[in-house]
Amino acid sequence: MRGGLQAYCRECSAEYYRQRQEAKGRTVREKLLVPLGHKHCRGCDEVKPHSEWHRKSSAPDGLASRCKACKAAAGPADHLRRKYGLTPAELDAMIAEQRGICCICLAAPAEHVDHCHETGRVRGVLCFSCNAALGQFKDRPDVIRRAATYVEGNAWKPTLVAPGVYQLPS
Template sequence: MPDGLQAYCRKCSAEYYRQRQEAKGKKVREKIAVPPGHKRCPQCELVKPHAEWERNKSSSDGWASYCRECRAERNRISYFKRRYGLTPAELEALVAEQRGVCCICLAAPAEHVDHCHQTGRVRGVLCFSCNAALGQFKDRPDAIRRAAAYVEGIAWKPTLVAPGVYQLPS
């Protein structure tokens, strides 16, 4: 309107909007009264104090859209989907297949997704130490075999056969 006011009150406008959205088959959530210094999380649907929210200067109220817990969970799900193509159900199935333990040491809990750095294919879920060890060996099977033999007491020192020619033990 020219005077800057709406033709209908806020309550009537909200009701009209709700009716139009429901006619389109969309759901409109009910407005919930939130005390000052609090915000409602759309995922867990709990009203929490601002201390449980991250700051976000670009949002209208200055706070993130989701509480810290829900935001962390959403980020975790997004990371595994983006990086490895795994949904939470697929990740849980991988861990369940391994009975919750690392494939290599069979002792520590499986918590880190292991993948081939060349193809990106997920191989399994390992403990932190075993996953880091594979990374240190650059996923080279020959180096891993030599390391295993070394630990078992077999020296893999090359012997000089001729000048510039070395022979590795078989």
């Protein structure tokens, strides 16, 4: 309203909101009474002191949405799901399909998920070195081919065009 006040009190407004959400078929969580210096974790459904939470400056209360224990428990699996859309079981199946070794060097254990940075599609599981090398080459096949040619020793060898005249490859 003009004076900065709402037309209804906080409790009536909350009840009206609840009724509208239930009419839409949605459920609204019950508001918990949490003591000062504590916060409710949605992951484990417990009320814990602020010391059990990571700091998060963008959150209204300055704390993360899940407690440290829940975040640690969901850490690797949550990362796989968010970044690559994989479950731990799917990752294990990919590694087993590759017999546990890197697809490129065929020597080191496969531990790092490789994906296309343009499409986000998962290509396979590589060792750290091979995955980092692809990242350094920016996933460009032409650069990778030139690198292979260079390593094979053919890249900068001059070719004899005429007696005493050499041509460098372009």
